Amino acid sequence: MTQQAAVDVFAKVRGHERAEILAAAREADVIPYFRPMTSPAAPVVEMEGAERVMLGSNNYLGLTADERVMQGARDALEAYGTGLTGSRLLNGTTPLHLDLEREIAEWMGTEDAIVFTTGHQANVGTLGTILAPGDTVIADSGDHASILDGCLLSRAKLRPFRHNRLDKLERALERAAGDGGGVLVVVDGVFSMEGDVAPLPEVADLCQAYGARLMVDEAHGAGVLGARGAGASELLGVEDRVDLRMGTFSKSLASCGGFVAGSAEVIEYLRISSRAFLFTASSVPAAVGAALAALRVLRSEDGPPLLAQLGENARYLRDGLHERGFKVVEDGSGIPTPIVPVLVEDDWKCALLWKALYDEGVFVNTALHPAVPPGGALLRTSVMATHDATTLDRALDAFSRVKAAFEAEHGPLPGPAS
Template sequence: MPPTDAVPTTPDVFAKVRGHERAAILAAAREADVLPYFHTLTSPALPVVQMEGARRIMLGSNNYLGLTGDERVMQGARDALEQYGTGLTGSRLLNGTIPLHLDLEREIAEWMGTEDAIIFTTGHQANVGTLGTILTVGDTVVADSGDHASILDGCLLSRAKLRPFRHNRLDKLEKALQRAQTDGGGVLVVVDGVFSMEGDIAPLPQICELAERYGARLMVDEAHGAGVLGARGAGASELYGVEDRVDLRMGTFSKSLASCGGFIAGSHEVVEYLRISSRAFLFTASAVPAAVGAALAALRVMRSPDGPPLLQQVLDNARYLRDGLEALGYAVVAPQDVGDDVTAPGVVDGTIVTPIVPVLVGDDWKAALLWKALYDGGVFVNTALHPAVPPGGALLRTSVMATHDTAVLDEALAVFASVKTAFEAEHGPLPGPGSH
């Protein structure tokens, strides 16, 4: 037996947190005060916020319809809090189901036009809990390389064979489906409806055709499409008229529905299977009542006569900001062609601009410096660096709300204009229009 005071030879499991590949750049960013993350918000998430002691225009929120400040939504949260208290202290399976859950699931299914729906405590759990349950060893999952991290997490948890394909490349999707034919199990294609960084929309009609041709099921993550696209705001699947060809649709409450949580909408048999089999659903506490009450109230606002004007306004604002940034010489994505036969809020001459308007910068360090200049000028945006984007693809992710008015957007564009002039004088040119 070794002496009790012998030095252990087992490697320290915490060793990886020291000197990792991004430690130096993080330290340098903190030293230069240009770290774009973990800044403290001290007001509601409205078009103009208070952040770290200053007024800043919020162009970094997913509050697409602006409903976090809507009195009807706040009252829905208050009513739920008063009736059910601060928490439910258990899972939906046991003591955590209240009538608000059942109403919300029923109304989501009506909104999505599906047989049933199930709500999860978070959007991340919705993806992980669905993919990790529906897929298993022997199955194949074909996923877009731009899919949200929670989709990848669910795929890895399932232990199904993962066949990724290059972002929105239909030829690569077809090759992956061809190869999956020899894998021997069931095949599921999973794509975002609207991709969270670039703001582009998946070509769902063609994806549906390929999935059907090769006998695969299709799941669409509508986290950034639900409450934004389509006449009902039901997402990219509605926009393209392919709702009946998509097997499962995921969405969240933390964007247009002004709360926190997630849902899966689909056939009754699949949803019921998730209710009794998904570990992420069965073994986590139910969402706090206020969150459920707020989401239900927001859904009802969107489905009311007040909803369509909000859908129109957020997309009008997105196009206004995109066009303004391009006119200033920034590299932004072009309006997306959705076809002349598509008629819905925000569609102009067969094109649409989603509320996510990325500005390509390229270099990680330049992106951090540009973010800081905008922040100091009174505009908050999000920063996406590698590995969230490909190497050399750093971008500033701007996003708009229906409740931004033209005066505030013009004020933000004026900051972008002055910052660009000063920034390029010191750091060299930024990518221009057409570079994205």
């Protein structure tokens, strides 16, 4: 006689807590996700049959359309085919991977670097390997989800602290001192939703004082900040005090993948121990070729002007939104990043505002609970170095029109901070 499980494991997918609001959003056609794009990633794209200014991309340097980067992908495709069909450990390592790892280490100023197939795997594969039960990991509450996933995978004791609160970090370090194992602090250099920069000098000071190691996720800082574009650690002068630096290819480096840079002994340990590295297929050659070509553009004489233009465009969009009466989230550091968030507060209003902008020909991202705290819904806008003033003005004019119409029907939006 067969027995059936008391609960259907699929039951959770029916009638979950967000099902009703999701159904209403679908009915109103205000779901801001999974909208097909039918053109290359560029400052202006085609989505669902119409041109839209792209203010929702992480293509910060605009290199996805750079002929040198596309040629790098083509050359890799011709040389190695469409895929390597194996892990890096076995048949999935090419000279391109080795060149990319060497040049990343040179760029980051570290002894070595390791390339993962995705950025998510870079964090999960590093944290899940370096940490172990008995260790403690201290993470900023604003850290990327892949960091949390890696922390949970490791089964180390997790001590989160409130976003960018140094007093809370110090308290966590004090408590971790009694946990008995090693201690690792992990923070984003540039936080992906708010675009604010971590206070890395102070974080490094605290790590040094309590004997903790420090890892910085530079996914949104690499190719954005610093004279070399090496990230927040470079800009803030703490490269020599950061033990591990993670980055991705899916933002400024115009491809897909991730890396971790650090000491030779740690990187070698990851190469032979990280399950996310050992047991996944190697990056497709075109992705590696594109990332390597983009890195070479960034490190060439063309890199500094791109970085400067990106900062100028970020300031232009931020100032423009502020002047038009939007509440732009700012961290007080004065460091411009290409992520320019507009606080809306209410999830439903945020979705409606997104749709109004979309209909006016502007694509932005939305961040709703639980991606942000309750009451923290925001429109996440972002710029590229290749946006020009005419295109940004076109987007800002759309914001003005949408704001006036929206407030006439739904009431005032949060205004600029005084």
